[in-house]
Amino acid sequence: MGMTMTQKILAHHAGLDSVKAGDLIEAKLDLVLGNDITTPVAITTFDKTGFTKIFDKDKIAIVLDHYTPCKDIKSAELCHQAREFAKRFSITHLYDVGTVGIEHALLPEQGLTAPGDLIIGADSHTCTYGALGAFSTGVGSTDMAAGMAMGENWFKVPAAIQVELTGTLQPYVSGKDVILHLIGEIGVDGALYQSLEFTGEGVASLSMDDRFTIANMAIEAGAKNGIFPVDEKTIEYITGRVNRPYTVYEADPDAEYARKVVIDLNTLKPTVSLPHLPSNTRTIDEVEGMEIQQAVIGSCTNGRISDLRAAAEILKGRQVAAGVRCIVIPATQAIYLQAMEEGLMKTFIEAGCAVSTPTCGPCLGGHMGVMCAGERAVTTTNRNFVGRMGHVKSEVVLASPAVAAASAVAGCLKDPAKLEKGE
Amino acid sequence: MARGTCFKYGDNVDTDVIIPARYLNAPSPEELAKHCMEDIDPAYATAVKPGDIVVGGWNFGCGSSREHAPMAIQASGAACVIAASFARIFYRNAINIGFPILECPEAAEAIASGDTVAVNFSTGEIVDETTGKTYQAAAFPPFIEEIIRHGGLLPYLKARQDG
Structure with missing residues (x-):
């Protein structure tokens, strides 16, 4: 029986000729990632266990992106703990305010993720690097600590x-x-x-x-x-x-x-997820007119340059509706700079958007756009669980950058094609 | 063994309601316990007693990778979680920190909030003493049993490293 792409990458990193679904394997890691929320927990458990060495200072990435620039004293302490750990072990890839971007946009941009890699990250959206033909998966802080210490971890195929x-x-x-x-x-x-x-x-x-x-x-x-x-x-x-050898795998x-x-793809329409599960989807024509108070364009899901271009195309020459806050967050500094050079920032600011330095902030209700009871946001982020962007009685509608931008202009959920036609 | 009162929730109990992100800036077990389940059941953190049991439906612990979620439930005093199924990162995290979880769709469906339930971790037997019904949870593979026996992934790895 042949193997899928995922199975081939896992087999190779476990030193096996073949694996099948359900096998438990131990496999070598090409990159271990953590952020400012998960890394401190990993460090605490790493130290408590008595580990004194990391497997490879060049294969650990610590990205301080969630609560940064630090929103309060407690989050500043978490970042401090992560910085000190990075210093202690001379970890090469520490990304801090000024160079930091949202981890899953930043690491591919910096060339740290390559086809065929096996990557774990203490962040659930680590699966992003599958776009490059890598196996990457989200894990918790203990797995991150184990990965940093041993350079390998266990997986169920x-x-x-x-x-x-x-x-x-x-x-x-x-x-x-x-x-x-x-x-x-x-x-x-x-x-x-x-x-x-x-x-x-x-x-x-x-x-x-x-x-x-x-x-x-x-x-x-x-x-x-x-x-x-x-x-x-x-x-x-x-x-x-990517300035190192990599392997391209194909499914058998x-x-x-x-x-x-x-x-x-021909038949897909703009789609949104209504509160409070990502699976609660509707096409835009089914939900047009639902009022919003906030729009967020950014995140590890949709903060890349083409996302900003799609939003700017809609917002150019238009105004964010009265009563709506539109927050635009480029995912990395390079994306920010490119958006400036392309004139997208001018478009956003003239349209009445707030533009932020890269941060995960509002996506998880951390900072930079937290909502109170009774408010609803349309966002390009990835989760619309109860309380995800603030109060338990606030609501999140997930959408594409084009739908979020069109909705920001209309003040309610809006099909971008209809907005363009003046409907 | 554990024996306690059940706190029952529905399907897709996500990590944001288990421990909201606004509390992740203080990751000590005591602080996390204070806010455990706050956005789904504000009464939980004060009502739960040591040995009590959290019961969920399908896909318990979905969402973020925050290990703070099983940490919070463990620190709240709950002895274990019984669910129809677990989201995979939560599943790993619970095992990795040595917090018992049991996958048993029948028990997860039948047990009611407030029932007194006894769990035998070595056999996977779940007894609802309120209704008198008995259920059998799925067994862990031997490798995972080993991790649990050591009290979590890191003690297991350290023991192996130290030979």
Whole structure:
């Protein structure tokens, strides 16, 4: 029986010729990641256990992105603990205020993630790097500590769901709509303990930014990871970023899949997730007119340059509606700079948006856009659980950058195509 | 063994309601315990007694990778979580910190809030003393049993490293 892409990467890193779904393996890690919330817990447990060495100072990334620039004294203490640890072990990849970006946009941009890698991160959206043909998965702080100490960890080899993409995306439809549609189809535990393997001729038409967005939200279907085949666009993206050898894996033709889901990109419409689960999806035409008080454009899901371009295209020459706060957060400093050079920042500010330095802030109700009871936001983030962006009686609607921008202008959920037509 | 009163919740209990992000800036077990389940059940943190049991439906612990979630439930005094299924990161995190979890759809569905339930961790037997019904949770693979036996992943790895 053949192996999926995920299974091949796991087998290779475990030093095995083959693995099958359900096998428990120990595998070597190419990168271990943590942020300012999860790393301090990992450090505490690392020290408590009595570990005194890390496996490789160049293969650990500490990204202080969640509560930064620090929102209060307690979060400043967490960052301090992480900085001191990085100093103690001369960890190469510490990203702090000024260089920091949102981890899952930053690490691929910096070339730290490559095709064929096995990556764990103490952040659930670590699955983002599957866009590059890597196996990457979210873990907790203890796993991060184990990974930092040993350079390996245990894994249960996942069964797979094949997601075959056909056709091409239509105007105002993006990777976000693809993944929200998929989660709506299979549910928030539809891929529990499994990998999502994206295949089909539709993959070629997706930009790298679209692929990052799709892989990013694999966790929202319960998946262990999401993964894309490596093609010309992948190679173009990593060229000049990844300066080390990497391996391109392909699924065997006879790889076994537990299930197959087909998505015709031609027929997808802008899709949103209503409160309080990402699987609670509707197409935009079903929910237009729902009032909002806030729009957030950013996050590890949708804070990349093409996301900002999509939002700016809608916002250019228009104004954010009275009574709506529109917060734009470029995911990294490089994206921020590029957006400035392209004139997107001017567009945002003239439209009445607030623009922030890179931070995860509002996505998890941390800071920079927390809501009170009775408020509703349309956001390009990834979770709309109860209380996710503030008060338990506030609401989050997940959407693409184009829908979030159009809704910010309209003051309610709005189809960007209709806004453009003046409807 | 554990024996206590059950606190029952529905499907997809996510890590944001188990421990909201606004409290993650103070990751001590005592602080986390104070706010455990706050956004789904504000009464939980004061009502729970040592040995009590949290029961959830499908996909318990979905969402973020925050280990603070099983840490908070453990620190609240609960002896274990019984659920129909667990989100995979929560599952790993609970095992890694040595906090018992039991996967048993039948028990998760039938047990009611307030029932007195006894759990035998070595056999996986769950007895609802209020209704008199008995359930059998899925067994862990031997490798995971080993981690649990050592009290978590790091003590297990350290013991192996020290030979």
